[in-house]
Every structure is written in structure tokens, then in C-alpha cells.
Amino acid sequence: MATTDTFPAPEAEAAGHAPLLDVDDLQVEFRTRDGVAKAVNGVSFSLDEGETLAILGESGSGKSVTALAVMGILDSPPGFVTGGAVRFRGQDLLSLPEDERRAYRGRNIAMVFQDALSALNPVFPVGWQIGEMFRVHEGMSKKDARVRVIELMERVRIPAARERIDDYPHQFSGGMRQRIMIAMSIALDPDVLIADEPTTALDVTVQAQIMELLRDLQRERKMGLILITHDLGVVADVADRISVMYAGRIMEKAVVGEIYARPSHPYTKGLLESIPRVDLKGQDLSAIQGLPPSLTRIPPGCEFNPRCPYAQDICREKRPALLEVVPGRFSACHFAQEVLDGSI
Amino acid sequence: MTDPSALYPPAAAGADERIHPDSETALEAGTEGPPGAPQQADKPRSLTSDAWHDLRRNPIFIVSAVIIVVLVVMAAFPGVFTNKDPRFCDLNLSRQAPSADAWFGYDVQGCDVYARTIYGARASILVGLFTTIAVTIVGGLIGMIAGFYGGWIDSVLSRILEIFFGIPLLLGGVLVLASFPSNPGTPQLVTIGKVVIALTILAWTSLARIMRSTVIQVKHADYVSAARALGGGAPRILRSHVLPNAVAPVIVYATIVLGIFIGVEATLSFLGIGLQPPVISWGVAINDASTYIRQSPHMLLFPGALLTITVLAFIMLGDAVRDAFDPRLR
Amino acid sequence: MGRYTVRRLLQMIPVIIGTTLLIFLMVWALPGDPFAGKCGDRACPPQYVAQMTEKFNLNEPWYVQYALYMGNLIRGDFGESFSGTSVTDELIRTYPTTAKLAAMAILIEVVIGIGAGILAGLRRGGFVDNLVLLSTLFFISIPIFVIGYISQLGFGVQLGIFPVTVSSEATVYELMLPALVLASGTLAYVARVMRTNLVENLRSDYVRTATAKGLARRRVVGVHTVRNSLIPVITLIGADFGALLGGAIVTEGIFNIGGVGGLIFRNIRLREGAMVTGAVTVLVLVFLIVNLFVDLLYAALDPRIRYD
Numbered sequence: 010m011a012t013t014d015t016f017p018a019p020e021a022e023a024a025g026h027a028p029l030l031d032v033d034d035l036q037v038e039f040r041t042r043d044g045v046a047k048a049v050n051g052v053s054f055s056l057d058e059g060e061t062l063a064i065l066g067e068s069g070s071g072k073s074v075t076a077l078a079v080m081g082i083l084d085s086p087p088g089f090v091t092g093g094a095v096r097f098r099g100q101d102l103l104s105l106p107e108d109e110r111r112a113y114r115g116r117n118i119a120m121v122f123q124d125a126l127s128a129l130n131p132v133f134p135v136g137w138q139i140g141e142m143f144r145v146h147e148g149m150s151k152k153d154a155r156v157r158v159i160e161l162m163e164r165v166r167i168p169a170a171r172e173r174i175d176d177y178p179h180q181f182s183g184g185m186r187q188r189i190m191i192a193m194s195i196a197l198d199p200d201v202l203i204a205d206e207p208t209t210a211l212d213v214t215v216q217a218q219i220m221e222l223l224r225d226l227q228r229e230r231k232m233g234l235i236l237i238t239h240d241l242g243v244v245a246d247v248a249d250r251i252s253v254m255y256a257g258r259i260m261e262k263a264v265v266g267e268i269y270a271r272p273s274h275p276y277t278k279g280l281l282e283s284i285p286r287v288d289l290k291g292q293d294l295s296a297i298q299g300l301p302p303s304l305t306r307i308p309p310g311c312e313f314n315p316r317c318p319y320a321q322d323i324c325r326e327k328r329p330a331l332l333e334v335v336p337g338r339f340s341a342c343h344f345a346q347e348v349l350d351g352s353i
Numbered sequence: 354m355t356d357p358s359a360l361y362p363p364a365a366a367g368a369d370e371r372i373h374p375d376s377e378t379a380l381e382a383g384t385e386g387p388p389g390a391p392q393q394a395d396k397p398r399s400l401t402s403d404a405w406h407d408l409r410r411n412p413i414f415i416v417s418a419v420i421i422v423v424l425v426v427m428a429a430f431p432g433v434f435t436n437k438d439p440r441f442c443d444l445n446l447s448r449q450a451p452s453a454d455a456w457f458g459y460d461v462q463g464c465d466v467y468a469r470t471i472y473g474a475r476a477s478i479l480v481g482l483f484t485t486i487a488v489t490i491v492g493g494l495i496g497m498i499a500g501f502y503g504g505w506i507d508s509v510l511s512r513i514l515e516i517f518f519g520i521p522l523l524l525g526g527v528l529v530l531a532s533f534p535s536n537p538g539t540p541q542l543v544t545i546g547k548v549v550i551a552l553t554i555l556a557w558t559s560l561a562r563i564m565r566s567t568v569i570q571v572k573h574a575d576y577v578s579a580a581r582a583l584g585g586g587a588p589r590i591l592r593s594h595v596l597p598n599a600v601a602p603v604i605v606y607a608t609i610v611l612g613i614f615i616g617v618e619a620t621l622s623f624l625g626i627g628l629q630p631p632v633i634s635w636g637v638a639i640n641d642a643s644t645y646i647r648q649s650p651h652m653l654l655f656p657g658a659l660l661t662i663t664v665l666a667f668i669m670l671g672d673a674v675r676d677a678f679d680p681r682l683r
Numbered sequence: 684m685g686r687y688t689v690r691r692l693l694q695m696i697p698v699i700i701g702t703t704l705l706i707f708l709m710v711w712a713l714p715g716d717p718f719a720g721k722c723g724d725r726a727c728p729p730q731y732v733a734q735m736t737e738k739f740n741l742n743e744p745w746y747v748q749y750a751l752y753m754g755n756l757i758r759g760d761f762g763e764s765f766s767g768t769s770v771t772d773e774l775i776r777t778y779p780t781t782a783k784l785a786a787m788a789i790l791i792e793v794v795i796g797i798g799a800g801i802l803a804g805l806r807r808g809g810f811v812d813n814l815v816l817l818s819t820l821f822f823i824s825i826p827i828f829v830i831g832y833i834s835q836l837g838f839g840v841q842l843g844i845f846p847v848t849v850s851s852e853a854t855v856y857e858l859m860l861p862a863l864v865l866a867s868g869t870l871a872y873v874a875r876v877m878r879t880n881l882v883e884n885l886r887s888d889y890v891r892t893a894t895a896k897g898l899a900r901r902r903v904v905g906v907h908t909v910r911n912s913l914i915p916v917i918t919l920i921g922a923d924f925g926a927l928l929g930g931a932i933v934t935e936g937i938f939n940i941g942g943v944g945g946l947i948f949r950n951i952r953l954r955e956g957a958m959v960t961g962a963v964t965v966l967v968l969v970f971l972i973v974n975l976f977v978d979l980l981y982a983a984l985d986p987r988i989r990y991d
Contacts, residue, residue, distance in 0.1 A: 080895055082891060082894045082895050084886075111897055111899065112897070113897070114894075114895060114896065114897030115895065115896040115897030115898075116897055119895070119896075120895045122888065122891070122892060122895075124888065127887065127888040127889065128888045128889055128891070128892045129889055129892065130889040130892075130893070130907055130911070131889070131911070131985075131986070131987055132910055132911055132914070132984070132985060132986060132987075133907075141896065141898070142896060145898060145902065146897065177986040177987070179986075179987055190892075193892075193896065512697065512701070513701075515698055515701075516698055516701035516702050516705055517705070519698060519702050519967070519970070519971050519974070520702060520705070520706070520925075520967055521925025521926055521928060521929055521967070521970060522925075522926070522929070523925075523926065523929025523930070523932070524925060524928060524929045524932075524963050524966055524967055524970075525967075527929070527932065527947070527951070527959065527963050528706060528709060528710065528959075528960055528963050528964070528967075529709050531710075531951065531956050531959045531960055531963075532709060532710045532711075532956060532960060534954060534956070554709075612824060616824070616825075616826040617826075619826050619828075620826050620827065620828055620933060623826075623828045623933070624932065624933065624936070624948065624951050625951050625952055626951055639828065639829070639832070643832065643937070646832055646835065646836060646840075647836075647840050650836055653832055654833075657829045657832065657833070660826060660829060661824065661825045661826070661829055664824040664825070664826065665820070665821065665824040665825070668820065668823065668824045669820060669824075672820065
């Protein structure tokens with residue numbers, strides 16, 4: 010069994026080059042009055058061109074913090090990156106001084122946030138905000154930038170782009186605002202796009218449209234897309250691979266198609282079972298008992314053990330490493346094989 | 354301003370126990386650990402107990418609280434601080450500089466400045482206190498009615514509020530007091546009363562706004578709808594649900610505004626239309642001393658210093674209390 | 684924007700009517716002798732009483748009185764003192780100096796207040812921040828007449844940097860110290876609010892987005908945050924303008940400045956109630972109009988307000 014946490018994407022391995030983005034044993038802690046919270050506790054994953062990686066987890070699992078750490082925009086204090094590496098095309102971004110690091114932001118790695126209303130500056134027109142990418146990073150004139158902005162807005166399918174370019178964020182609907190944010194993030198054709206819960210604040214129908222837009226843009230530009238979400242449904246449609254996070258660590262990694270049919274970790278299993286199913290109407294809804302732990306007091310052994318229906322003594326004493334169960338499937342559980350087989 | 358819905362209603366107000374639907378507290382309460390290790394669930398901490406906990410350690414709070422206590426004692430029992438009679442004035446001693454006999458020297462009339470300054474505390478603090486109480490009651494009532502009943506009552510009251518709000522405090526005070534002047538013959542209580550009433554008329558608006566927005570916020574809360582569904586009438590809802598939530602912002606505001614009122618009263622007295630002799634007040638003392646400021650600055654500096662310290666103490670106190678109650682600073 | 688302007692103008696009308704009505708009631712129509720304190724220390728002479736009763740129609744019902752009073756106001760007649768001096772004439776004579784003083788004070792508030800606030804906000808928790816927080820608390824608390832006399836004593840008498848009183852020509856240099864004194868309270872307030880706004884805006888989501896866009900810190904703060912933080916400060920300066928006008932009475936009195944404030948200051952001492960109330964009424968109206976302009980300015984800067 011391979012003991013490393015990372016596994017290079019199949020294409021990269023075949024092509025023999027380093028992955029586009031390689032996060033290696035990332036550690037982030039938050040120093041608060043109530044103690045030190047280990048928000049990200051040894052997370053590793055990689056991403057290659059044209060791939061979509063979904064990072065799935067509940068609130069407090071550390072998924073957003075991971076994204077912010079990769080971008081280098083963590084609020085520090087109270088957050089601190091205390092270990093690991095973030096390699097973009099081989100270059101470790103964490104080791105770079107800030108001004109060099111900044112050169113990658115927006116240009117090579119871009120991010121889209123959840124609530125577009127608060128994420129866009131309310132006092133500047135949307136055209137100005139999108140155009141800022143061109144004016145500041147590429148020194149374009151206002152006129153030229155304006156032309157590119159209209160192109161972008163049309164590309165993300167904002168109707169009447171030419172007329173609305175000088176409108177303000179609050180004049181748009183939620184879905185439109187999200188498109189504006191997406192336009193802003195892909196303006197400079199980044200290699201990696203991180204989408205942090207891009208559809209959580211939107212209606213279901215709009216959700217589907219936005220996800221479709223992201224998928225189109227990704228195919229068109231061969232971007233690597235990291236999709237951060239808590240919504241299993243969204244993942245199924247869009248992602249190639251999935252990493253499930255809990256209490257700051259990755260619990261399971263797999264290709265999307267396989268994980269839904271046969272999870273290899275009790276947490277994933279619990280999540281899948283808690284989705285209400287039409288064909289089981291009339292039966293009790295099942296939910297994972299208990300609550301996620303406070304990150305200042307993570308239980309010893311396996312983080313999930315207080316809530317795990319299969320927990321044994323070894324789970325309370327020894328923290329399971331993320332190990333390859335079967336080729337291509339990784340799980341951090343002492344009984345991963347049994348969960349996979351369904352023998353538990 | 355703090356968001357009142359983030360406050361726990363104090364148990365003493367008779368509010369029912371309710372779990373605050375905040376996941377944070379739920380997390381604290383639900384922490385489990387391995388059976389072997391001793392683990393205690395955290396006590397859910399309310400905002401008020403957190404605030405008090407912070408306040409106790411805040412040096413600014415302690416310093417200003419101490420100063421205020423001293424001032425209150427000074428106002429209530431001036432004899433504790435001096436055995437001199439502030440009204441005993443000897444023209445021969447006029448404008449003498451501080452000495453061992455008279456720590457602050459003598460003023461124009463030959464009265465002991467130290468004694469007059471100590472005795473002056475009472476008038477200023479009384480005006481500040483009464484005005485604050487009056488403003489709280491009047492403003493609070495109007496704000497509550499406007500917020501609770503809404504509709505046309507709210508519209509009318511809000512328009513009225515806007516009109517009063519548009520008159521600046523000092524200018525309005527000058528206006529009112531110039532129209533109802535006092536002269537040296539007017540009884541002390543009347544003079545003080547006039548100033549209190551004048552300031553109340555002009556200053557009730559801010560508190561009305563605070564109360565009104567608190568009421569509106571609480572009105573829409575689910576637990577109020579539940580209380581209404583259970584047959585709770587307006588007075589009960591106001592008492593059990595609205596008032597407890599309004600306590601924090603009102604206290605913060607009242608503390609700060611008390612300091613401001615003391616300052617405004619002193620300014621009005623300084624101008625000559627606030628408190629008048631024979632009421633002993635800091636503003637009047639400074640007014641008298643102003644003509645000789647070059648030759649005998651001591652007559653002005655000491656009452657001025659005490660006035661400044663008083664206002665500063667109240668405003669610092671209010672500031673500290675507000676910071677303690679602000680959940681965003683946690 | 685145009686529609687918003689019209690709307691605000693229309694909203695002003697009932698407020699102005701209400702305010703003048705309120706002032707009118709307080710000054711002339713409440714129970715008691717309307718002539719108390721309007722003629723110096725003595726009771727008003729019977730001819731004056733008769734003349735004013737005739738002029739202000741004090742025997743008519745109050746709403747008629749008010750209507751005629753408003754008529755006078757619109758025509759620019761704000762009353763006269765018992766010695767016959769027209770309030771309006773005195774105001775015209777004295778307002779230029781006060782306008783100069785007020786303009787200087789506002790400039791000081793804006794430049795120093797906003798500057799200090801930004802510095803404090805950027806280095807939150809640092810030395811500058813604590814210095815600003817402490818000193819502003821101090822300046823907000825000290826009543827303006829105390830600051831006035833201490834400055835006069837300190838800078839004028841002892842150090843001799845500034846003249847102690849202001850001559851009739853009221854040069855900018857002479858008005859420097861009074862302007863600083865006048866501005867001190869609002870300046871402190873402005874610095875605090877600017878600092879708080881800046882700190883809060885630095886934590887907002889759109890600042891995170893701006894940083895994620897790869898913009899330099901200087902741009903994120905200077906362009907994205909400062910503008911957002913500035914907007915409420917402008918409203919503050921407008922709202923505090925009323926306190927500025929009140930403070931002008933004190934400041935002009937202390938420094939012997941021949942402006943509107945000094946006019947009111949002297950007439951309070953002379954117990955010339957008619958002059959005092961007339962002049963103060965004008966100041967209140969000026970304040971309301973200034974507030975209107977500030978509201979419009981606010982809408983011009985913050986697009987969210989306009990499209991309400």
C-alpha cells in the first residue's frame with residue numbers, strides 16, 4: 010500500500026510533468042483567546058489542467074481555510090500557515106516573499122467567493138471592477154479595458170452587457186452577480202480557479218446555470234478547477250475527483266463515480282446515507298449523530314471517532330493515516346477495507 | 354450599536370429559558386471527548402457575563418468608575434472634601450493665588466475656589482443625571498410606541514422626531530433658555546429644572562431612535578411571534594422581550610450622554626443662560642473667572658479641570674461599556 | 684440622482700415648516716410672558732410691547748401668528764431687538780467672519796481628522812492608534828470653552844504664538860487658533876469614526892476579493908477601502924455642523940471675534956432675547972440646509988442610496 014498522501018493526477022503521471030497545483034501537507038492554525046485551533050491539519054492534494062477537484066466538507070471542516078491559504082490571503086493574525094508547501098508548476102508559493110507571491114494572484118490562480126453581494130465593492134460600477142484586472146495587471150487603457158470587459162460579460166452570459174457595464178452590484182440579481190465575479194476571476198485567463206461555495210447562496214435553477222458556466226469555461230480554457238462545497242449533488246455533476254474533509258484533515262479521496270457507489274470511510278458513508286431518498290419515503294431520515302468537534306479540542310485518535318458507528322478502541326488511540334485502500338482510493342480509517350466491502 | 358438580538362435576556366426579567374439558536378454555543382455545549390479522559394462541557398456564556406468579565410479587567414473602566422464614585426460622593430456629601438463654606442466670601446481675598454490655606458486660591462468675589470469647585474459638583478451632576486433619566490423615559494417611551502405599533506403612529510412620531518432632531522443641542526438650548534430666562538432671584542430648583550427640561554426637549558430624539566430600532570428588530574423575531582400566538586399582550590411582550598434586549602444599547606448611550614449633558618450644561622452656564630447664581634456651578638465659576646484669565650488663571654483652571662475630568666470619566670466609562678458589549682470585538 | 688434630489692428637497696419642506704413652528708412655539712407662543720428677557724434686565728417698555736404685539740400679531744390665534752411669522756421669515760425679516768436694530772442687518776454684517784472661521788474649521792477637521800483616522804486604522808493596535816484613540820476621547824470630552832480658554836492662555840498669552848483676540852479684520856492667521864479650537868471636537872469624532880470604518884472595511888469580503896485579485900496592498904487600502912470609509916464621515920461632518928455653529932458662539936465669544944457667534948454671545952449677556960432668538964433661528968435653518976447638501980453629497984458618493 011502506498012503511504013504517501015498525494016497522488017499525481019493520471020494525466021500528469023503519464024505526461025511525466027509536475028501537477029499544475031500540488032498542495033503538500035498544508036498546516037494552518039488559528040490562534041484565538043480560547044486556544045489554538047488547528048484548522049488545516051496536514052492536507053495534501055494535487056490538481057492538473059482541465060481537472061475538477063471537489064473538496065467536500067461541512068462548515069468548520071477547514072475547506073475554505075485551505076483555499077485561502079493556497080491563495081495566500083488568510084487573515085493573519087489570527088491565522089498562520091505553519092507547515093507544508095503549495096507548489097504551482099513546481100514553485101513553492103509559501104516560500105516566496107509577498108510581492109513575488111502576489112504576482113500569481115489573479116493572474117495564475119484566481120478565486121470566486123460565495124456571497125457575490127458582499128464580495129463585490131458596492132461603490133464601484135461592475136465594469137470598473139472587472140476592468141481593474143486589465144488596467145492594473147496589464148496596464149491597459151480605460152478604453153481598451155472596457156472593450157475586454159464587455160467581451161467578458163458577454164462570455165459569462167450577462168444580457169445587455171454594454172448597457173449594464175456601469176451599473177452597480179446591488180442592481181443585479183444574485184445569479185448575475187456571481188457571473189460578474191466569475192468574469193472578474195477569469196479575466197486574465199488563470200490556470201487554476203478556486204470556487205468557494207459558488208452556488209450556495211443561489212436558487213437551485215440558478216445553481217445549475219452557474220455550474221454549467223463554470224464547466225464550459227473550464228473546458229474552453231483548460232483551467233484546473235477546485236470546487237469547494239458541502240453539497241453532494243453539485244459534486245456529482247461536475248467534479249472528476251473528490252476529497253472529503255473533516256476537522257481539518259482529508260478523510261477520503263476518490264474518483265467521483267466510485268465514491269458514491271462505494272464509500273471507503275464511515276464519514277462519507279454517513280453523508281451519503283443522510284441524503285433524503287425518494288424511494289425510502291416514510292422511513293426515518295438518518296443523520297450522523299453528534300456535532301463536529303471544536304477545532305481547539307480535537308479528540309485524540311481518529312477525529313471522527315466520537316460520532317462513528319463503527320468506532321473501536323484503536324480508533325480512539327491511534328490516528329489513522331491517509332492510506333491507499335485500493336488503487337486510486339485513499340481513506341483515513343483503520344477499517345477502510347471493511348467499509349469499502351460493506352462488511353461492517 | 355450592538356445587535357440587541359445577540360443578547361441573552363437576563364433571567365431576572367422573567368424571560369423563559371430559551372436556547373439561543375447559535376451554532377457556536379451549541380458546539381461549546383456539545384463537546385464530547387473520549388470516555389476515559391475527564392471532560393467538562395463548556396458553560397454557555399451569555400454576552401452580558403462576557404461583557405462584565407471583560408469590564409472588570411479593563412483599566413479604563415476601573416479608573417473612570419472610581420472617578421465617578423468619588424464625584425458622586427462629592428456631590429452628595431461635599432463636606433467630606435472640604436470644611437470651608439463656599440458662600441463665605443471676603444472681598445479682601447479677591448483673586449489671591451493658591452496657598453496652603455486655600456489650595457485653589459480665591460475667586461473674584463473672594464470666595465474659596467476649592468470649596469466652590471467641590472460644591473459645584475452637585476449642580477452639574479444633578480443636571481446631568483436628571484436630564485439623562487428624563488431623556489431615557491421620554492425618548493424610550495416614544496421610541497417604544499413608534500416601533501411597536503408601527504403604521505401611521507410610527508410615521509407621525511418619526512416625522513416629529515426628525516424635526517426635533519434637526520435642532521442642534523447647544524443652539525436649541527440657547528433658544529429655549531433665552532426665552533425663559535432666569536435671574537439671580539429665581540429659586541435654585543427652578544433654574545436647575547429649566548435647564549433639565551430644555552435639554553430634555555432637545556435630546557430625547559437619539560434615545561427614541563435607539564429604542565425604536567431595538568423594538569423593530571425584536572418585533573420580528575420568531576420568539577415574539579410565538580409569544581403573541583400564546584396570547585401575550587403588548588405590555589407583557591414589551592416588558593419581557595423588548596426591554597431586556599434594549600438594556601445594553603440604552604445603558605451605553607445613557608452613560609455617554611450623561612457626560613455630554615454635563616458638558617453642555619456647563620457651556621450654557623458659561624454663556625450666562627444656564628444655571629445662575631446662587632446655584633454654584635462649574636460653568637458659572639468659569640464664566641466669572643474668564644475676565645481675569647491672564648492675571649489669575651487659577652480661578653478658571655481648577656473648576657475647568659474638574660469639569661473636564663468629570664465629562665471624561667463618563668465618556669470613557671460609556672466607551673468601555675460599549676466595547677465590552679460589542680460582539681464583533683471578540 | 685436627479686429624482687433623488689427632488690425627493691429630498693420635497694422632504695425638506697415639512698421639516699423646515701415643522702422646525703420653524705417648533706422654534707416659534709418655544710420662543711413666542713408658550714405660556715408665560717413672551718417679552719420676558721427680550722429687553723435687557725428690565726421689563727419691556729409699554730410702547731415696545733404694543734409695537735411688537737402689533738407687529739407679531741400676538742393677540743391673534745397662534746396659527747395666524749405662525750403664518751405671519753413664516754411670511755416674515757421668507758421675506759428675510761427675522762425680527763428686531765428692542766432698540767430697533769434689525770436682526771437681519773446685524774446678521775449680514777457679521778456672517779462673513781463666521782463663514783471664514785467655519786470654513787477654516789471644516790478644512791482642519793477634514794484634513795487632520797481624516798488623516799489621523801486613516802493612520803490609526805492602518806496600524807491598528809499600534810502606537811499611533813492608541814495615541815489617536817486616547818487623545819480623541821480627550822478632545823471629545825472637554826467642553827469647548829475649556830479648550831478655548833486653555834488655548835488662549837497657552838498659545839496666546841504664554842507662548843505668544845497666536846494673537847489672543849481677533850481684530851475686526853479677522854485675518855486668517857488671527858483666526859487660526861479659534862478655528863483649531865472650534866474644530867477640535869468634531870475633528871476628534873471624525874478621526875475615531877474614520878478609524879473604525881477603516882478597520883471594519885479592511886475586514887470586509889470585498890477587500891478579500893480585491894486582495895485575491897492580486898492588487899497591491901496600497902491600492903486595496905487606498906482605492907477600495909478609503910472611499911467606502913470616507914462616506915459616513917462626510918455625513919458626520921454635516922451632522923456635526925450644528926455643534927460647530929453652537930461652538931462658534933463660545934469660540935467667538937472667547938476670542939472676541941465679530942461674527943454671528945460673537946453677536947449672539949454679546950446679546951445673551953445683554954439679555955437681548957429678540958436678537959438672540961432671531962440669530963439662532965437663522966443658524967438652525969442654515970444647519971438644515973447644509974444637512975440637505977450633505978445628504979445629496981452622500982447620495983452622489985454611495986450609489987446604494989440613490990436607487991432606493
